[in-house]
Amino acid sequence: IATYGSSPDHPAHSAADLGLLPAMSLRAQLIGTQQLQAGDSVGYGSSFVAPHPMRMGVVACGYADGYPRHCPTGTPVLVHGVRTRTVGRVSMDMITVDLSPLEPVGVHAGVGSEVTLWGKASTGQVLPIDEVANAAGTVGYELMCALAQRVPVAFDVFAVAAASADPFAGFLAFAIARTVPFAHARHAAVRRTVDAPRRARCGATETDVA
Numbered sequence: 001i002a003t004y005g006s007s008p009d010h011p012a013h014s015a016a017d018l019g020l021l022p023a024m025s026l027r028a029q030l031i032g033t034q035q036l037q038a039g040d041s042v043g044y045g046s047s048f049v050a051p052h053p054m055r056m057g058v059v060a061c062g063y064a065d066g067y068p069r070h071c072p073t074g075t076p077v078l079v080h081g082v083r084t085r086t087v088g089r090v091s092m093d094m095i096t097v098d099l100s101p102l103e104p105v106g107v108h109a110g111v112g113s114e115v116t117l118w119g120k121a122s123t124g125q126v127l128p129i130d131e132v133a134n135a136a137g138t139v140g141y142e143l144m145c146a147l148a149q150r151v152p153v154a155f156d157v158f159a160v161a162a163a164s165a166d167p168f169a170g171f172l173a174f175a176i177a178r179t180v181p182f183a184h185a186r187h188a189a190v191r192r193t194v195d196a197p198r199r200a201r202c203g204a205t206e207t208d209v210a
Helices: 100-104 130-136 141-146 156-162 167-193
Strands: 024-034 055-058 074-078 082-085 095-098 112-119 153-155 202-206
Touching: 055 100, 055 112, 074 095, 074 130, 082 095, 082 100, 112 130, 130 141
Parallel strands: 153 202
Antiparallel strands: 024 055, 024 112, 024 202, 055 095, 074 082, 074 112
16 A cells, blocks of 8 residues: 555555655546536536636546545645645546636646646645545545546656665566556557547556655
8 A cells, every 4th residue: 555655544644644655646637617606506416506706627537437436525636736626526527626726826727737636746746645535435545446447547667766766676667667567458458449538638647656
């Protein structure tokens, strides 16, 4: 569990308390934005009602991709590295997020913007998987195991070797590079054929950092 950057006894100790960094990240993209007015509702059952005018984004990832369906409004996400929250219920292929926190810090989000559901954003900010799991009432290692086969997986083993000061760890990273991708080649080929539109929108990266 710790190898993937999850704390074995969260919330007693966080990953940061133990000096752990994420080795698995789930990222997607915004596929739409919408301006809400006070009283507008979002999601199945209208479970979220906007208390004031706000901007929301639609993310191309849902419970069919392995994102936990029970995550409530307020579950943390990163948009362009800025921490914000989900709003409304998780759908099969989409979730909706609050874009309001981005404007005060001068970050604009639109179609194609990166959304980090857990792990490390490309801008360097980290959203611990344990925080997402805690919001869903589960544990981080369940999320690690729940990633759907339709989600493209990229292995960045060179980042592991570069980040590690241990020569053996660097050797192990290159050894993994020669073996692990082949185990996923069959599924990757299927995804490229039948799920090509989602490849640019939702994907996971394993072994981002040591």
